[in-house]
Every structure is written in C-alpha cells, then in structure tokens.
Amino acid sequence: MLLFGETYHHPNILYRTGFLVPDPVVVVDRGGVDTVLWVSALEEGRARKQASVGEVRSTMELEIPAPRAGGNEFDGWAALVTAVCREHSLNAVDVDAEFPTVLADHLRQNDVDVRPRTDIYQQRRRIKTAQEIEWITSTENAGMAALQKAIDVIAAAEIRDGLLVRDGRNLSSADLIFAVESHLLDKGNSTVDSICCGGPESSDPHRTESEVIRAGLPIVLDIYPFDKRTRYWGDMTRTVVRGTPPPEVMRMWDAVLEAQQAGLDAVRPGVNGRDVHYACCEVFKQHGYGSLPKPYRDIQSDARFIHGTGHGLGLEIHEYPRISEADVVLEVGDVITVEPGLYDPLFGGIRIEDLVVVTETGCRNLTTLAKTFRLD
Amino acid sequence: MLLFGETYHHPNILYRTGFLVPDPVVVVDRGGVDTVLWVSALEEGRARKQASVGEVRSTMELEIPAPRAGGNEFDGWAALVTAVCREHSLNAVDVDAEFPTVLADHLRQNDVDVRPRTDIYQQRRRIKTAQEIEWITSTENAGMAALQKAIDVIAAAEIRDGLLVRDGRNLSSADLIFAVESHLLDKGNSTVDSICCGGPESSDPHRTESEVIRAGLPIVLDIYPFDKRTRYWGDMTRTVVRGTPPPEVMRMWDAVLEAQQAGLDAVRPGVNGRDVHYACCEVFKQHGYGSLPKPYRDIQSDARFIHGTGHGLGLEIHEYPRISEADVVLEVGDVITVEPGLYDPLFGGIRIEDLVVVTETGCRNLTTLAKTFRLD
Numbered sequence: 001m002l003l004f005g006e007t008y009h010h011p012n013i014l015y016r017t018g019f020l021v022p023d024p025v026v027v028v029d030r031g032g033v034d035t036v037l038w039v040s041a042l043e044e045g046r047a048r049k050q051a052s053v054g055e056v057r058s059t060m061e062l063e064i065p066a067p068r069a070g071g072n073e074f075d076g077w078a079a080l081v082t083a084v085c086r087e088h089s090l091n092a093v094d095v096d097a098e099f100p101t102v103l104a105d106h107l108r109q110n111d112v113d114v115r116p117r118t119d120i121y122q123q124r125r126r127i128k129t130a131q132e133i134e135w136i137t138s139t140e141n142a143g144m145a146a147l148q149k150a151i152d153v154i155a156a157a158e159i160r161d162g163l164l165v166r167d168g169r170n171l172s173s174a175d176l177i178f179a180v181e182s183h184l185l186d187k188g189n190s191t192v193d194s195i196c197c198g199g200p201e202s203s204d205p206h207r208t209e210s211e212v213i214r215a216g217l218p219i220v221l222d223i224y225p226f227d228k229r230t231r232y233w234g235d236m237t238r239t240v241v242r243g244t245p246p247p248e249v250m251r252m253w254d255a256v257l258e259a260q261q262a263g264l265d266a267v268r269p270g271v272n273g274r275d276v277h278y279a280c281c282e283v284f285k286q287h288g289y290g291s292l293p294k295p296y297r298d299i300q301s302d303a304r305f306i307h308g309t310g311h312g313l314g315l316e317i318h319e320y321p322r323i324s325e326a327d328v329v330l331e332v333g334d335v336i337t338v339e340p341g342l343y344d345p346l347f348g349g350i351r352i353e354d355l356v357v358v359t360e361t362g363c364r365n366l367t368t369l370a371k372t373f374r375l376d
Numbered sequence: 377m378l379l380f381g382e383t384y385h386h387p388n389i390l391y392r393t394g395f396l397v398p399d400p401v402v403v404v405d406r407g408g409v410d411t412v413l414w415v416s417a418l419e420e421g422r423a424r425k426q427a428s429v430g431e432v433r434s435t436m437e438l439e440i441p442a443p444r445a446g447g448n449e450f451d452g453w454a455a456l457v458t459a460v461c462r463e464h465s466l467n468a469v470d471v472d473a474e475f476p477t478v479l480a481d482h483l484r485q486n487d488v489d490v491r492p493r494t495d496i497y498q499q500r501r502r503i504k505t506a507q508e509i510e511w512i513t514s515t516e517n518a519g520m521a522a523l524q525k526a527i528d529v530i531a532a533a534e535i536r537d538g539l540l541v542r543d544g545r546n547l548s549s550a551d552l553i554f555a556v557e558s559h560l561l562d563k564g565n566s567t568v569d570s571i572c573c574g575g576p577e578s579s580d581p582h583r584t585e586s587e588v589i590r591a592g593l594p595i596v597l598d599i600y601p602f603d604k605r606t607r608y609w610g611d612m613t614r615t616v617v618r619g620t621p622p623p624e625v626m627r628m629w630d631a632v633l634e635a636q637q638a639g640l641d642a643v644r645p646g647v648n649g650r651d652v653h654y655a656c657c658e659v660f661k662q663h664g665y666g667s668l669p670k671p672y673r674d675i676q677s678d679a680r681f682i683h684g685t686g687h688g689l690g691l692e693i694h695e696y697p698r699i700s701e702a703d704v705v706l707e708v709g710d711v712i713t714v715e716p717g718l719y720d721p722l723f724g725g726i727r728i729e730d731l732v733v734v735t736e737t738g739c740r741n742l743t744t745l746a747k748t749f750r751l752d
Contacts, residue, residue, distance in 0.1 A: 320448070
C-alpha cells in the first residue's frame with residue numbers, strides 16, 4: 001500500500017503514522033510492522049521522535065532531483081513516489097481513493113500498476129477503540145461547554161425592536177462564535193468554523209452567520225471542535241429561541257425533537273443506517289414535512305428535511321459511515337451523529353444533533369446537553 | 377475543466393467559486409463566465425447566495441443514486457462526476473493535479489478523456505491583486521500583534537533554575553500558544569497550529585512545543601494565521617532568548633540575521649527563486665554552516681540550514697512558487713516568505729521569517745515586527 005499526502009487533511013496517513021505534517025510524505029505499508037515513512041530532511045528528526053512506524057527514511061537518500069526542482073511541485077512528487085516504488089521494488093501498489101491522478105498516471109507510465117481503493121483502513125478506523133472513544137468524549141465535553149457559553153450569551157441578552165441586544169448594541173453571530181471558540185481554545189481545542197446563525201439565514205444548514213440575531217426565530221448553534229493534540233473531533237447542535245416564536249416554528253421544533261428521538265431510538269448494531277434515516281423522515285411525514293428520499297420527496301411543505309441524518313466521526317468530522325440513504329449496517333463501536341433538521345426559508349432552521357457510540361444494546365449518547373428550545 | 381472537492385482544502389475551487397463548503401462539489405469551468413457549480417440539496421440555497429459562478433445547479437437534477445447510496449462515498453462521487461460530464465456533453469476534461477485517481481479511472485472507463493494538469497489557475501493565483509495583498513496584509517498584521525503577545529509573556533517571565541517561570545510555575549509552550557491564538561481569534565483570525573518551541577526541541581523546524589521553556593536557548597515563534605472570512609493567510613517567525621545564550625547560539629543568530637537580509641536583498645522581479653535560496657546558503661557557508669543544496673551539503677557543521685528559503689502564500693499557507701532549488705523566476709505580485717534558519721540538535725533552532733510582496737524595484741516587506749533576539 002502506498003500513501004501520499006500531508007496529514008492535516010489525509011486522515012488515513014495520520015491514522016497510520018500518528019505524525020502531523022504540513023507537507024506531503026510517502027508511506028509504504030505492507031500490512032505488517034515494517035511500515036516505512038519517507039519524509040524530507042526538514043521533517044526527519046521530528047518524524048523519528050513522533051511517528052509510529054517501523055522505519056523513518058529521508059527522501060535525501062533517493063537519487064532524485066529536489067522534490068520541487070521543476071518549479072512545479074507535482075513533477076517533484078511524481079519523481080519521488082516513482083523512486084520510492086523502485087527502492088522498495090514495488091510493481092503494483094494499492095492507493096487511497098484520493099491518490100492524485102497525476103501521480104497515478106506517472107507511476108503507470110513507469111510500469112507500476114496503481115489500484116485505487118476506496119476502503120483503505122475504513123473498517124479499522126470505523127470501529128473506535130476505548131482510547132478513541134475517550135478522546136472523542138473529551139472533545140465533545142469541551143464542545144458542550146463552549147456551546148453553553150453561546151447559550152448563556154443569548155439568554156442574557158435583551159430584546160429590543162425584535163433583535164437581541166447586549167451592552168447597548170446588536171448581538172451578532174460573530175459575538176456568539178467568539179464566545180464558543182475562545183472557550184474551545186482555552187481547553188486545547190480548535191475548529192475550522194462554527195455555526196451561530198439565526199432567522200431566515202439559518203434555513204441554509206451550513207450558513208455560519210446571520211446579519212442579525214432576531215427574537216422569536218430559531219438560532220442554530222452547531223459546534224464541531226477538534227482536540228489539537230489527539231486530532232479527534234466532536235460535533236453537536238442545539239437550536240434555541242428568545243422571545244415568542246410563531247406557531248409554525250413551535251410545530252417545527254416539536255417535529256424535530258420527535259424525529260431526533262426516533263433516530264436515536266433506531267440506532268443499534270445490525271440496523272441499516274438507511275433505516276435510521278427513514279425513521280426520522282417518517283416522523284417528519286407524520287407532521288406533514290417532506291424529506292429528500294424518494295418516498296418522502298413529494299410531500300409538499302415549506303419546511304423540509306434537506307440533508308442526511310448523520311455521519312461517522314473520528315479523525316475526520318465527516319467520515320464513514322454516513323447515516324443517509326447509504327446502505328450500511330451499524331456495528332458496535334461506530335461513533336455517529338443523529339441530526340435531523342427542518343429548514344423553512346421564512347423562519348429559518350431547527351436542528352438537534354447528538355453524537356452517539358453504538359453499543360451492544362443500542363447507543364450511548366455522548367451529548368448530554370439539555371435540549372431546551374425556549375430560553376425565556 | 378472539471379474540478380471536484382470540498383473547498384476548505386481545495387483552494388483552486390475556493391478561488392474559482394468563492395464558496396466555502398465542507399463536502400465535495402463539482403465545478404465545470406469552460407474558461408468563460410458560464411462556470412457551473414454543482415452542489416447537494418443541502419448547499420443549494422447558500423450556494424445561490426454566496427458563490428461567484430455563472431450558474432448553481434443541484435445534483436438532485438441528475439438521475440443518479442444518492443451520492444452515498446453504495447455505502448462507500450467514492451462510488452457515489454464517481455457516479456456524480458460521470459453524470460455531470462454526460463449532462464455537459466464532455467468527452468475530455470482537464471482536471472487538477474489532485475483529482476482523485478479513483479474518479480479519473482471511472483471517468484476513463486466511461487469514455488471521458490481525463491487530463492491531469494499541474495498548473496490550473498497557477499499563474500492567476502500566483503500574481504496577487506491589490507485586493508488580495510490587502511487581505512494578506514490584514515492577516516499578517518493580526519499575526520504580528522499575536523506574536524508580540526507571546527514575546528510580551530516571555531519578556532515578563534522570571535528566570536529560575538534555568539527555566540522561564542510565570543506566576544510561580546514553569547512557562548510552557550501551551551501558555552505561549554494560547555497567548556498567540558486567543559489574540560488571533562479576537563481579531564477574526566484562526567490557524568491550524570502555532571510553533572512556540574524552545575531549546576533543543578526547536579532544532580526540528582516544525583515541532584510546535586517543547587517540554588519546557590529554557591533560559592539561554594532560542595525560542596522559535598512561528599505564527600501562520602488565516603482570516604476566517606477572506607481565507608487568506610499570513611506567516612512570520614521571530615526567534616528570541618531570555619538570559620545569556622552561549623557564544624555558539626549568538627554566532628548562529630548573527631548568521632541567520634545576515635542570511636535573511638541577503639535573501640530579502642536578492643528578491644526582485646526577474647530573479648530566479650533558486651538564487652534567492654543560494655544567497656542565503658552562501659551567507660551560511662561564509663559562517664561555516666552547511667545547507668541542503670549540493671554545493672553546500674558537504675560543509676561539516678553542527679548547526680545546519682535544512683529547508684527551503686521560502687514559499688508562496690495566499691489561499692494556501694504553502695503555495696506556488698517555492699523559494700528553494702526550484703527553477704522559478706520571480707514576478708511582480710508574487711507574495712513569498714523569506715525564512716532561512718539554522719538548527720543545532722544541542723542548542724535548538726533559529727529562524728527569521730518575513731513575508732514580502734515582489735515589486736517593480738525589489739520587494740515590500742509586510743512583516744514590520746522588530747528582529748530582536750535578546751529580550752534582556
């Protein structure tokens with residue numbers, strides 16, 4: 001198996017080596033303890049101390065031009081992976097699904113058979129160890145405390161002319177995000193973004209900020225931190241409101257709360273993730289709301305469920321398995337989110353998301369934060 | 377041109393669409409204003425508001441199974457890119473160097489000629505506009521203020537038994553990183569990591585933390601923030617010391633300061649980046665220190681220059697062009713770092729890094745922070 005890439009965004013290589021590195025490295029994994037990690041001179045000393053592999057070798061050993069000699073990096077990387085294959089006498093390699101086409105083409109021109117695989121480490125990474133669950137729980141706990149900070153700010157705000165106000169000025173998404181992220185940082189966590197978005201803008205599920213924070217309309221707080229040392233993620237969403245929401249919004253809330261509970265209740269080993277998804281869609285159907293899957297798509301409604309029910313989580317925020325229309329049977333040790341939502345362009349979005357571990361008898365919920373919609 | 381990927385880590389797609397999205401999208405760019413962005417139902421509403429493209433289309437339009445129906449995501453993505461090619465009647469596509477091999481193979485099996493290119497948007501992205509330089513300057517300014525916070529903490533510490541001490545306990549790398557990153561966050565910036573590492577551990581250039589912060593040995597502070605809205609990066613390094621360093625360390629400092637100035641002096645349009653790199657190596661040679669390139673590799677010395685002199689910066693922290701042995705002629709509008717360093721396993725590392733814009737007459741230095749080594 002030949003892996004290529006930096007490890008901030010190639011979790012398979014991070015998983016295999018435990019080595020966080022901002023520039024591409026090459027890993028040769030023959031399935032045993034003799035895994036070889038090829039790094040530049042810059043990283044050699046650190047790799048010898050930090051990487052969990054059989055052997056660290058320096059690309060200086062290989063008789064190739066400096067990796068970027070051509071001006072274009074990929075010419076250099078192509079020469080590097082070809083030289084590594086030659087050094088290890090590899091005539092055929094399995095590569096990750098994301099292995100760059102330009103490198104595969106170059107290897108093939110040099111008579112190396114390149115076989116992309118979409119399941120490298122997939123099963124191993126999917127079933128979390130007790131240690132991994134501990135790391136994820138730790139991140140999730142930090143996330144909950146951070147999310148609570150945003151709730152505290154919202155709860156303490158005044159309502160003036162339909163907007164939330166703090167210290168005499170309009171409360172903003174940026175204020176809430178700062179409350180969340182500064183707390184995360186204080187606990188050794190970080191994130192790529194945070195969603196603190198209220199009102200109509202929150203009907204786009206991944207919109208992070210709204211123009212203002214309105215009273216009477218939902219405020220979606222979706223927090224997804226990672227631990228800066230372990231690199232394991234957490235993920236959770238709560239939706240809250242200040243002031244009196246219109247009856248349509250309360251109907252949406254009731255439906256989402258019930259759908260999310262139905263999703264949680266459906267999670268256990270042996271169940272198809274698709275049936276967890278359908279359990280949520282079914283509740284929405286009973287409340288008159290449409291969802292994406294074919295049988296539910298034709299239900300006419302302003303508010304709709306426009307994404308999957310959840311996803312695996314670990315070294316990636318979104319990883320295998322997806323809880324959607326995908327055909328995948330849940331197993332003990334899966335760590336997945338359950339996060340149905342409804343989105344109405346007029347009123348905004350409501351989403352509730354918990355992170356759970358699949359256990360022998362069902363699941364254990366790592367997200368213990370109360371699901372309180374109305375803060376007053 | 378066919379682009380595929382999420383945009384947190386595929387800067388070409390972010391550059392072309394201005395749309396930040398955590399799950400893969402597909403872009404068809406024919407070179408005109410009719411660029412089409414294909415997104416999931418989840419992202420459709422937000423893409424219509426936020427993406428700078430000719431047209432946004434929903435993957436729901438395509439008669440394909442849900443992208444993850446097979447359980448494995450890449451089967452779904454393969455079906456998606458193939459359907460997009462069919463919809464646009466594309467028999468041949470240029471793709472990015474990083475286009476996944478598994479998708480290229482699938483397209484080729486479906487009679488689409490896939491031509492990986494290593495230079496997509498390279499020239500356009502390389503030459504920064506006034507707006508981009510403004511964004512980078514803004515990030516750099518926030519980074520300098522954050523780096524100064526770490527310097528302030530170091531300057532205010534006491535020295536006890538050879539270690540830096542604050543509030544009665546040993547000052548740690550984590551304390552310094554928190555000072556840096558909490559300030560970044562406050563200014564709407566973020567980062568993936570920060571290097572605040574002192575003593576022998578800092579002889580690994582990318583090591584972020586040391587066990588303790590020692591007096592008399594160098595402390596490397598390398599800060600690389602990005603603006604959470606514009607997504608443009610900054611990058612800078614200062615090295616400082618408290619207490620009296622050994623003469624070897626002072627010799628290293630003098631050489632690095634001189635080498636960095638030689639690098640800065642060499643930067644102007646028409647110069648080969650490799651000659652900027654050699655200018656630094658040459659100064660090190662005069663001081664008796666070895667570097668990576670062949671002519672300098674054989675110089676025997678404990679402290680050595682073990683990386684390139686710099687790199688382009690923009691939507692990526694490390695982007696084209698590299699200032700190393702790569703053969704690349706500098707142009708007006710390049711934004712590059714100049715960051716030679718020396719690394720001694722016994723004493724640690726010393727690196728000085730400025731970020732500069734190549735101008736008609738030379739370069740303009742965006743990193744105006746003083747280069748003060750000894751803080752007392």
